[in-house]
């Protein structure tokens with residue numbers, strides 16, 4: 001049975017620790033464990049055999065740090081091939097290629113670029129597939145961006161299933177600040193086969209993190225905990241949990257719905273034997289994940305159905321002379337100030353549009369996304385009419401972006417939906433097609449239905465598609481304002497989440513904010529979830545605060561009073 005079918009039907013058991021087992025078996029301090037594959041193959045193989053005898057389904061090859069920054073670059077491929085051969089000799093049901101973090105901080109905190117991380121992982125995954133691994137286990141990951149590079153390297157260069165586990169600290173975040181909700185909402189959209197948590201903490205400390213993963217995961221959840229929180233005793237690292245305690249926590253996890261289990265540092269074949277027993281005693285539990293429409297940054301998730309969500313419109317050069325100038329001159333200080341000001345004013349998501357005819361838009365998108373995400377923690381909306389710019393923005397974005405936009409034209413959907421699927425983005429669909437913007441709500445809704453239905457054929461579910469009913473200017477097409485509101489009502493009835501560019505309504509009229517804010521209130525009443533507005537307008541933000549009170553989204557009017 002292939003492993004993807006296996007995890008749909010049964011609980012999968014991995015092996016336990018390798019590093020701490022090697023230490024017990026003579027690995028000298030300071031030696032890379034992966035070199036043991038050549039210097040002491042019999043030791044590595046014996047550990048694998050003990051885990052197989054204990055009843056595991058998967059043996060993890062001794063390749064955790066087999067990358068060109070940790071071992072000699074020319075030895076990466078031979079070490080991986082040798083490690084996989086040793087794992088296979090133990091004759092397990094499946095062999096996992098183990099891949100840990102590259103071992104350098106990603107830019108901007110460190111110097112490792114996305115493309116460099118991708119290349120290191122690419123070399124490893126290609127060697128492992130050739131050597132006959134059955135799956136990849138990316139584990140102990142802390143950096144969401146590095147994890148995205150790893151997943152893309154595997155998906156773009158190999159065919160094997162991908163399991164990903166991240167490591168969280170006692171504060172519930174990874175070392176570089178990703179929370180479990182953001183990890184699951186981002187990574188599962190990249191088309192991986194299992195998501196989970198490993199190392200760092202003991203099983204008890206992991207329970208709340210596991211619950212968050214289970215609440216939102218559409219794919220099986222995996223756990224490989226340490227044998228408790230490590231302690232220092234007489235200069236030695238000791239893992240304090242007994243096999244019985246560990247196995248009891250694992251039983252609890254199985255009852256919560258965890259589907260893939262194994263051990264990390266401090267665990268031994270005896271732990272795995274106890275887990276096999278628990279799997280026999282606990283039937284598979286199927287969970288029902290929450291269906292949410294969400295976008296993320298590396299450290300934050302915005303769930304659209306939870307709160308009136310503000311999308312800041314100021315990083316879009318249309319009609320903005322000063323921003324155009326900044327883009328032409330690569331005046332990042334100005335661009336970043338606009339981003340920060342909007343964040344400070346209360347935006348939840350920032351639109352990023354860098355479209356100027358004289359610029360290489362894809363390149364500019366990469367640079368602006370890189371700079372903005374280095375300084376602002378809000379999720380971004382990648383906004384362009386250029387397909388390469390959208391793809392570039394999605395690739396180098398550290399999180400789950402919202403693509404702005406697709407529309408009802410067949411060729412636009414054919415170009416954008418594969419990008420959205422590949423990079424796990426949410427997509428905004430505009431209610432227009434080859435015949436332009438319809439003048440009735442009925443026709444706009446028909447386009448929305450078409451967009452949602454076409455997205456589904458690319459494997460993009462309804463909750464990943466947002467619709468913009470389109471706001472026309474009251475000065476030129478007054479009767480169309482009502483059509484927008486009717487379209488919003490129809491979208492709400494269909495359970496489709498909505499975005500709208502509110503400021504369009506007031507083009508060509510005086511006192512624009514008065515019209516904008518009143519239209520915002522009307523649109524809110526009609527079902528708008530996420531207005532694109534100028535968060536630096538006091539009147540707009542005061543209107544938003546009032547609307548959140550009216551709708552019960554501001555408990556005890558705390559934000560309104562502040």
Ligand code: HCS
Nearest residue numbers: 017018019064140199
């Ligand atoms: N599978 C690796 C993970 C270390 S965090 C090991 O050594 O057991």
